[in-house]
Amino acid sequence: MKFSVLASGSTGNAVYVESGDQAFIVDAGLTGKKMDQLFQKIDRDIKKLSGILVTHEHTDHIKGVGVLARKYNVPVFANEKTWDAMDHLVGKIPTEKRFHFDMETVKTFGGLDIESFGVSHDAADPMFYTFHENGRKLVVITDxxxxxxxxxxxxxxxxxxxxxxxxxxxxxxxxxxxxxxxxxxxxxxxxxxxxxxxxxxxxxxxxxxxxxxxxxxxxxxxxxxxxxxxxxxxxxxxxxxxxxxxxxxxxxxxxxxxxxxx
Structure with missing residues (x-):
């Protein structure tokens, strides 16, 4: 499992995590153009993303979600309340690319287990993620x-x-x-x-x-x-x-x- 903090701060947030043939970003809080540039800097192909894991609906975390989902046909994962809160902000995302990731559950993708957990923030239902692979553990916790x-x-x-x-x-x-x-x-x-x-x-x-x-x-x-x-x-x-x-x-x-x- 490898990762890069693509961008972090009040102007936009995104974290890249890969394991084998699985590749995810936690949030996409920058423009599609900027996300493209950041992927080039870490020598990774944004077209090969397995999914976008959304933490909450604040703009600095979702600005590029809709663009990436539509442009690169990327699945988007968020809990129900976050979907409701961000729907009008991210534009139309095809139904087949909209997935629910409930709070405090684990989803498995190949050899990668992704665990969601709730945090305390002024958003609809904010949650972050822990990544598990072969006994190794990566935690993303902000906001x-x-x-x-x-x-x-x-x-x-x-x-x-x-x-x-x-x-x-x-x-x-x-x-x-x-x-x-x-x-x-x-x-x-x-x-x-x-x-x-x-x-x-x-x-x-x-x-x-x-x-x-x-x-x-x-x-x-x-x-x-x-x-x-x-x-x-x-x-x-x-x-x-x-x-x-x-x-x-x-x-x-x-x-x-x-x-x-x-």
């Missing part, structure tokens, strides 16, 4: 106001994480956003901060080689260096020293990460 014990139980012990580290609380509080938006981001249905993300990480990582990709960073309320430093310091405060068995990586809003083995 959640907090990480509950139930979520931790599902994502615990993964080999690789694409983990939200959205904002620095001080930057957000002192920044230009209206108070209503600040309150939404800081709420239980908003986004996790650098420190809260690290606390959750400390509860789910095992003492084995673990790759963590810090994701969905706010353009206005965070910086890569600050996120990495904050997460590192919080992990160190509970006895986990990044660089020993936990390794932190950046993601970008415009450039994909290298395609890496889980």
């Amino acid at each position: 959640t106001g907090y990480v509950s014990d139930r979520m931790k139980g599902i994502i615990r012990g993964a080999d690789s994480y694409i983990f939200e580290s959205n904002h620095d609380v001080s930057m957000l509080q002192m920044g230009p956003y209206p108070w209503s938006i600040k309150r939404r981001i800081l709420s239980d249905v908003g986004h996790v901060s650098n420190e809260d993300a690290a606390i959750a990480m400390s509860d789910v990582v095992f003492e084995k080689e673990t790759q963590i990709y810090l994701s969905h960073l706010s353009k206005d309320n965070n910086m890569k260096d600050l996120a990495r430093l904050s997460v590192s310091q919080t992990l160190q405060s509970v006895g986990i020293n990044p660089g020993e068995f936990v390794h932190l990586h950046d993601t970008d809003a415009d450039e994909p990460t290298k395609l890496v083995l889980v």
Whole structure:
């Protein structure tokens, strides 16, 4: 199993995951043209996608879903409430390419098991995904106001994480956003901060080689260096020293990460 964080941030999100002849993207929150470019950068053929796994209906996660489904005849998977919420946003998708992926279920594609789980976000029925193959585990978890014990139980012990580290609380509080938006981001249905993300990480990582990709960073309320430093310091405060068995990586809003083995 290999993956690349194609794009991550408030302007658009997409994660590529492949296993054998199966290839999926979690969300397509960029234009079809931009998605084409990102696939070229990781040397993969977008025409060979097995499906798009939708997490929720916010624009930065579904902008390119309809275009890719129609242009490349790609199946789209989402739960019922998300389908209802995004139908008018993604345009017409052929009935034979519309599939339901219920919350907290597992679908198997070849040797790849994909498990869905719910998160806490201000969307119709938001959920993310865990990928299992031959004892290896990849977790994608962003867009959640907090990480509950139930979520931790599902994502615990993964080999690789694409983990939200959205904002620095001080930057957000002192920044230009209206108070209503600040309150939404800081709420239980908003986004996790650098420190809260690290606390959750400390509860789910095992003492084995673990790759963590810090994701969905706010353009206005965070910086890569600050996120990495904050997460590192919080992990160190509970006895986990990044660089020993936990390794932190950046993601970008415009450039994909290298395609890496889980």
